[in-house]
Amino acid sequence: MAKIKKRGESGAAKNYITRTQALKKLQISLSDFRRLCILKGIYPREPTNKKKANKGSSAPASFYYSKDILYLLHEPLLAKFREHKTFAKKLARALGRGEWALAKGLEERKPLARLDHLVKERYPTFKQALADLNDPLSLLSLFERLPRDPVPGKTQVPTEVTAECGKLLAEWKIWAIRTHALRKVFLSIKGVYYECEVPAGRSGETVNVRWLEPWEFKQTVPADVDFRILLTFLDLYRTLTSFVLFKLYTDENLVYPPQLDVKLDAEGEGIGRFKLVERAPDAQAATADGEKKITKKDVKKSIRTIAHSAAAGGMQVDEEEEDVLVKDEPAAEEEFTYHPSKHDTDASDPSNAPLPTYTSLLANTASDGPATAEKGYNIFAPYTFYLSRETSSRTWEFVIRAFGGKVITTPSLNELSTVPEIASQITHILLDRPMDPATMRTLQGTHKWTWVQPQWVADCANKRTVLPAGEGSGYEPGGTLPPHVSPWDEEGRDDRPWLGTEASAAAAAIEGEASEDEDAEMDTAEAGDELTPALRAAAENPEDSTLVHQAELEAEAAGVDHAAFKKQLAGAAKKGAAASGSKAPAAGGDEDLRKIMMTGKKQRLYEKMQYSNNERRQESILTLPVTSQTDKLASKRQAIEKRKKKGGK
Incomplete structure (x- = not known):
């Protein structure tokens, strides 16, 4: 005799567990459970049959895999959460009793949870860590721009967190400048998109890391955002970024973390406040x-x-x-x-x-690798840029230095001519406001400066070449800039380094011919058929007030007079009535073909729409004047009487 299965001991009821049951099994609070799931990468699941998974109950619930919850039972962070709960109770009791010395001692011995083992678990290889570095850098950039002044009555991110995010971003940018790893830049409404090419191992593999950095505007902290969840992600991302930076700095024989120049930091210097030091280990x-x-x-x-x-x-x-x-x-x-x-033909x-x-x-141990100038990653090496005060120094200093250029931000533009040793070094002035040519000549004096807008730097970086920046190019101050196309979009045909000049020209010619053919076909179609689809539909069904109203709206938007529209509608209706005999079968055939291409659900929906349209037409007939209704009823009565007479005979 087969063993009888008991309810709830197999199938979905055993494979899934509700959140309430998971909290009881782990013996932690809901907030700690959410934090633990985020750090371990465990998310709710959707069972095929919720009623079976919930052991017959139809109450709404969140489900998790039972194996995932059993996996969390062995997590070392659970012990840290319990230690922190005990610490919070002791600290609250000490503060309530006024035992300040005890509270201070407890604060110094506060248990801290380290996430190093989580990074090693979730990213076994360095390549996997690099592949998942897009979101960490974007979130670090977001938190780095949050205000650091306390806002009363609102959730405030600790100042130490924003400072740490800024430090990690600066370390990442310094490494990119050192190795010329920056590849693409795109200016958007949200901010600036960057992409770096990072080596992922000995085999020469690389991983493209792309992140978004918001503009340097004042940020408002929203009150409806749960920053506890974001801070949990941020804790993991900060640890991951530190791991990656240590690996990258070590491969470049550099000390990590880089040394901070206190003087430059006090002066408000950006990424230049960190100094790279060669590593001198054992x-x-x-x-x-x-x-x-x-x-x-x-x-x-x-x-x-x-x-x-x-x-x-x-x-x-x-x-x-x-x-x-x-x-x-x-x-x-x-x-x-x-x-x-002996098989070699030429030993030389x-x-x-x-x-x-x-x-x-x-x-050659200190070599930086292959020459970057040949690939176009060092295009700004001969130039020195002066950044005007209205430009974003954080953005353009990073881009210019990553492509080999030098940057000067002080003194002000009006005082620049008074410092000849600095003015003589400058080759380009980055200006983001219109300026009169006479004023530019006055400020320039005897020096030879090239005045450009910031977009010129981004376009040169994406094209990996120095573009023309003279008058008529659009990059001069106050000029109309050319379109700034995304370097990752297929429409950016000019930014395809894998195509040569001849291949790109041929591709452009083919695309031009295709567009001309499409335009010719459109012109032919317009010449052969002057009626709009709405007007054609209204002419075929003049009794449908909805179609007529739609056609009237389109005619009004096109600037057609109401009287002219009525004439067009009447003429189209006459043409349709004259050709109804020949075109009716074709229309029916097209309708059948359309229904064949539809799914069963869409066919039923289409039939319901047709039924509703017929009902509206019948209702419109009932709203005709009384005389026409009387005539229609009289004709129906005559037809009925004729049928009766024929039946009687």
Whole structure:
């Protein structure tokens, strides 16, 4: 005999658990449960049958996977939450009794929950962490712009949190400037979109990280936003960003976190208040012989650098050769040369050149990799920009420095000519307000400055080339700027680096021919059919007041007089009546084809609409004058009498 299954012990009732049951099992409050689910990445689920999942009850409830809740039972943060609850009770009791010394001691020993293990769990590899870095940077930028002054009666984000967000963003931007990782910039209403190309490992893979940074306007903290949820996400994102930055700085042989210049910070300096310092760990400590010790990481980095630089000459350094060089690290003076085989036709070919020696590798350990000027990532290197006070220095300093340029923000524009040592270095003036040419010549004096609007910098960065900025280009102060197309949009045909000049020109020609063909087809259709769809529908059904009203509204919007509209409607109705014999079967066939293409649900809806239209037509007939109603009833009576006579005979 088969075992009888009991209700609620299998199926959906066992696989799902309600939120109330989860709180009882975990023994935590609702706020702690929400925070724990956000940090662990556990979200509510929608069962197929809610009644079965809720053991026969139809009451509304939120469901979670039972395995997810069992997974949370072993989370170390649960112990921290309970410790914090105990701490809060003790602190409240001490404050209520006026025991200030005890309260101060409790505050110093406040339990803090670390999220390092969560980052390692959710992002096992560095590439996965980079792929999920878009939202953290955007949220950090949002909180960094929140006001830091306390607002009475409103939820206020702690000042320490906003300061930490600004610090992490500055560290990220400094790294992007150092490595020239910035690729694209887009100015939108919401703010500025950036995209950086970040190396994700030894194999040369890269991950594009894109984030949004709001404009430097005064932000108003909304009262209806639950900042506790946002701060929970922010705690995880801050930890993740710190992990990623440590990895990136270490790969560049830099000390993390970078040193803060107190003087520049007090003067209100932006990302320039941090200074990058070369890392000097045990790997570069002096040995007993007074020589520096080189680690495997330095050698591998040098091999990758030389492999990139030698790719143009045909030399290849594969992973096996790289492993040999790393394993033979103690043999500092041994040279690994390439011996031409008998199948080689030319020993003087660059591909047959000897492999780099260990000594030559050490000489390139400080190299920044392949030249960025060839790829267009260092286009502003010869130029020095002066940022006017109305421009966003935070935005344009980052973009200009990331592409190799230099930035000057002081003194003011009117006092710039009084400081010749600074004025002589400037090549471009970034101005975001209209200015008279005579005034520009007066301020410029004998110096040769190029006056441009900020959009010129963004367009040059996206095109990876220096665009013309003279008169007539639209980038001069007060000029009409060209369209700022999104570099990620397919419509931005000019920003396709994978297409050459000839290929892009051919693609543009093809698109032009296609657009001309479409325009010709439109002109032909308009010449052959002058009636609008609404007017044609009203002419086919003149009794439908809705269609006639719609056609009348379209004619009014097009500027057609009411009398002219009546004539058009009457003429279209006559043409339709004259050709009704020939066009009726085609219309019916088109209607059948339309119904065939519809789903069953849409077919039923279409039939209901047709039925409703017929009912409205019948109602409109009943509202005719009394004389016409009498005539219609009389004709019906005559028809009935004729049928009776025929039946009697």
